Each structure stands twice: as structure tokens, then as C-alpha cells.
Amino acid sequence: MKFLTKVSVILLVTLSLQTIEAQTETETEEKLSLNSGTIDNQFEYLIRKSGKYQEYKVVKRTWLFTLKAHVADTLKAVHKDLSDTQAVVKKQADEIESLKSNLANTETTLNATNDEKDNISLFGIQTSKASYKVLMWSIIGGLFALLLLFIYKFKGSNSATKDAKHKLEEVETEFEEHRRNALEREQKVRRQLQDELNKQKS
Numbered sequence: 001m002k003f004l005t006k007v008s009v010i011l012l013v014t015l016s017l018q019t020i021e022a023q024t025e026t027e028t029e030e031k032l033s034l035n036s037g038t039i040d041n042q043f044e045y046l047i048r049k050s051g052k053y054q055e056y057k058v059v060k061r062t063w064l065f066t067l068k069a070h071v072a073d074t075l076k077a078v079h080k081d082l083s084d085t086q087a088v089v090k091k092q093a094d095e096i097e098s099l100k101s102n103l104a105n106t107e108t109t110l111n112a113t114n115d116e117k118d119n120i121s122l123f124g125i126q127t128s129k130a131s132y133k134v135l136m137w138s139i140i141g142g143l144f145a146l147l148l149l150f151i152y153k154f155k156g157s158n159s160a161t162k163d164a165k166h167k168l169e170e171v172e173t174e175f176e177e178h179r180r181n182a183l184e185r186e187q188k189v190r191r192q193l194q195d196e197l198n199k200q201k202s
Contacts, residue, residue, distance in 0.1 A: 034066055039074055042067055 031037070032045035046067060051058040119126045127135075 034063060034070075039071060042070060 032041050032048065034042050034045050037045075046059060046063055047057065050060070050063075119128055
């Protein structure tokens with residue numbers, strides 16, 4: 001009984017493996033076609049489907065003509081892609097030449113700009129930056145010295161003005177006091193005069 005079971009299992013496994021192989025071959029053949037897929041697949045289809053005669057393969061003429069047409073179409077497409085690629089390469093080469101020319105112009109402009117940057121036009125005369133800085137700092141130093149001199153003179157004038165104002169105030173105060181004293185004396189003298197006049201009348 002055990003022997004029959006083993007034999008049955010072996011037969012089942014063998015049959016299932018053969019079925020799987022047959023399905024795989026069928027699927028592979030279904031993928032291959034003369035009217036679709038790559039040229040390589042179409043050749044494979046032609047080889048598999050063609051008949052055998054001794055060591056030769058017998059191929060239908062229609063299949064050969066179809067395959068020839070497909071190969072010609074593929075070659076045309078390849079040639080077209082090649083022409084397009086060559087046109088793109090030529091266009092890119094022209095662009096590269098144009099960019100090189102632009103780069104040369106840019107470098108010339110940059111050199112001129114650097115020269116202008118290193119020199120400064122002062123009253124229409126090209127002067128180096130170092131000379132320009134020395135001149136500017138000399139002018140700034142001179143103006144600063146003039147400012148200090150002006151501040152010194154202003155302080156001196158200001159203190160002199162304050163002294164003059166103070167003296168003027170003192171003089172005005174003295175004058176006011178003198179005027180008040182003079183008025184008081186004048187009033188006193190007038191009163192005395194009036195008193196004398198009154199005495200003489202009586």
C-alpha cells in the first residue's frame with residue numbers, strides 16, 4: 001500500500017511539472033509575435049515557428065517579407081534618430097561656439113571693468129585708488145583741522161562775548177543805580193529849593 005502511495009505521488013509531481021513546463025513554453029510563445037515586439041523577438045518567433053528539413057529551417061516567404069519590412073522600418077527609425085541626433089549635436093556645437101564668443105566678450109568687459117575699478121576718474125583724470133585715498137584723507141584732515149580752528153575761535157569769541165555781556169550788565173546796573181541816586185538827589189534838591197522858596201514867601 002505504501003509503495004502505491006509513493007508511486008502515485010511521484011506520478012502526480014511528474015505530471016504537474018510537465019504541465020508547468022508546457023504552460024511556460026505556451027506563455028513564451030504567446031509573448032513572441034511576428035507583428036509586435038523587438039526585432040530579436042520576431043526572429044525568435046520565426047525560428048521557432050518555421051519547419052525543419054534535415055539541418056535546414058523551412059520559413060514561409062510571407063514571414064520573411066514581413067520581417068524584412070519590419071527590419072527596414074526599424075532601420076529607417078534608427079537612421080531618423082541618428083539624423084535628429086546629428087542635428088542636435090550640430091546645434092549644440094553652434095551654441096558652444098556662440099557661448100565661447102560670449103565668454104571672450106565677457107572676459108574683455110570684465111578686464112575693462114577691473115581696470116576701471118582699480119582707477120578712479122577725478123576731474124577727468126584717471127587716478128589710482130591709493131592716490132585717490134591719500135587725496136581724500138588729506139582733504140578730510142584739512143577740513144577737520146579747519147573745524148577744530150573754527151571751534152577754538154568760536155569758543156574764544158563766545159567767552160569774549162559773555163565777558164562783554166557781563167560787563168555790560170554791570171555797567172547797566174551801575175548806570176541804573178547812578179540814575180536812581182541822581183533822581184533822588186535831584187528830588188532832594190528840588191524839595192530843598194521848594195522849601196527855600198516857601199520860606200522866602202512867608
